[in-house]
Amino acid sequence: MVVHRPTDDELDRLFHALADRTRRDILRRALGGGALSVSELAETYPMSFAAVQKHVAVLERAGLVHKRRDGRAQRVGGDPEALQTVHRLLDELEAHWRGRIEQIGALLAEEPQEDER
Amino acid sequence: MSVTAVRKDPETLTMTMEAEFDAPVARVWQVWADPRKLERWWGPPTWPATFDRHALTVGAEVRYHMTGPEGEVSRGWWRITEAEPPRHLVFEDGFAGEDGEPQVDGPVMVMTVALSERASGGTRMVLRTRFPSLEALQEMVQMGMEEGMKAAMGQIDAILAE
Numbered sequence: 001m002v003v004h005r006p007t008d009d010e011l012d013r014l015f016h017a018l019a020d021r022t023r024r025d026i027l028r029r030a031l032g033g034g035a036l037s038v039s040e041l042a043e044t045y046p047m048s049f050a051a052v053q054k055h056v057a058v059l060e061r062a063g064l065v066h067k068r069r070d071g072r073a074q075r076v077g078g079d080p081e082a083l084q085t086v087h088r089l090l091d092e093l094e095a096h097w098r099g100r101i102e103q104i105g106a107l108l109a110e111e112p113q114e115d116e117r
Numbered sequence: 118m119s120v121t122a123v124r125k126d127p128e129t130l131t132m133t134m135e136a137e138f139d140a141p142v143a144r145v146w147q148v149w150a151d152p153r154k155l156e157r158w159w160g161p162p163t164w165p166a167t168f169d170r171h172a173l174t175v176g177a178e179v180r181y182h183m184t185g186p187e188g189e190v191s192r193g194w195w196r197i198t199e200a201e202p203p204r205h206l207v208f209e210d211g212f213a214g215e216d217g218e219p220q221v222d223g224p225v226m227v228m229t230v231a232l233s234e235r236a237s238g239g240t241r242m243v244l245r246t247r248f249p250s251l252e253a254l255q256e257m258v259q260m261g262m263e264e265g266m267k268a269a270m271g272q273i274d275a276i277l278a279e
Contacts, residue, residue, distance in 0.1 A: 014251065015250070015251055015252045015255075018250070018251050087125070089251070089254045089255055090125040090127060090132055090254070091125070093132050093246065093254065094132060094134070096161070098120055098134075100158050101120055101136045103157065103158035103162075104136075104138065104145075104148050105119075105136075105138060107154060107158055108139070108144060108148065109139075
């Protein structure tokens with residue numbers, strides 16, 4: 001499987017986008033498939049429409065969400081591909097721990113000392 | 118010995134892994150509690166770990182370093198937050214600077230270890246790693262682990278071929 005390796009700039013944008021609680025919440029809603037409009041999102045948070053729009057723009061630059069026009073509303077949809085980066089990192093962590101577990105197994109398989117029996 | 122379950126939750130940046138070992142709980146606890154045993158598995162084979170300070174008591178500060186194939190050194194620390202030998206351990210794990218002390222503002226992972234007896238004998242170990250941010254996860258994964266894993270797989274193949 002070929003995995004897209006993000007550049008440092010892409011990662012910077014991704015981390016910056018995910019470093020804010022409101023943006024993470026917007027992302028969760030967007031990935032939920034609801035394709036909420038920016039106005040609907042603005043009603044959810046104690047901040048101005050413009051502030052929510054800014055958060056959406058940061059998420060958009062990080063490639064996490066995309067906006068599309070739907071009549072007069074701007075709808076925000078999630079982009080699951082960016083989240084694959086997170087999945088890939090968790091996969092690598094899993095591989096690392098599998099390596100450790102193998103090493104523990106090998107260690108325990110050695111002849112136990114008398115006082116450990 | 119085998120990994121029996123893995124759960125990865127991208128929303129909370131948490132990985133939970135369950136493994137089973139053909140050894141009693143007290144012996145499995147020793148791979149954490151005895152620093153000389155811990156050194157034999159904590160680092161990837163090409164980045165062996167040395168524990169310079171080690172104690173598994175609540176509040177204890179642990180210091181370790183790992184040495185890479187080119188002689189490069191990567192330093193880390195644990196802070197033990199819960200310890201109930203021989204079954205339960207919770208600690209924070211982070212990166213240390215050249216002086217071996219924790220990096221200010223560095224990412225801190227939280228690890229939970231739970232050991233229990235299996236009905237059919239042996240020990241079940243449940244490990245949970247939680248990352249504070251995607252950046253912390255990235256940094257952790259990048260620490261020379263891919264090379265380390267390739268070497269580990271080679272070692273396992275060698276053991277299986279015996």
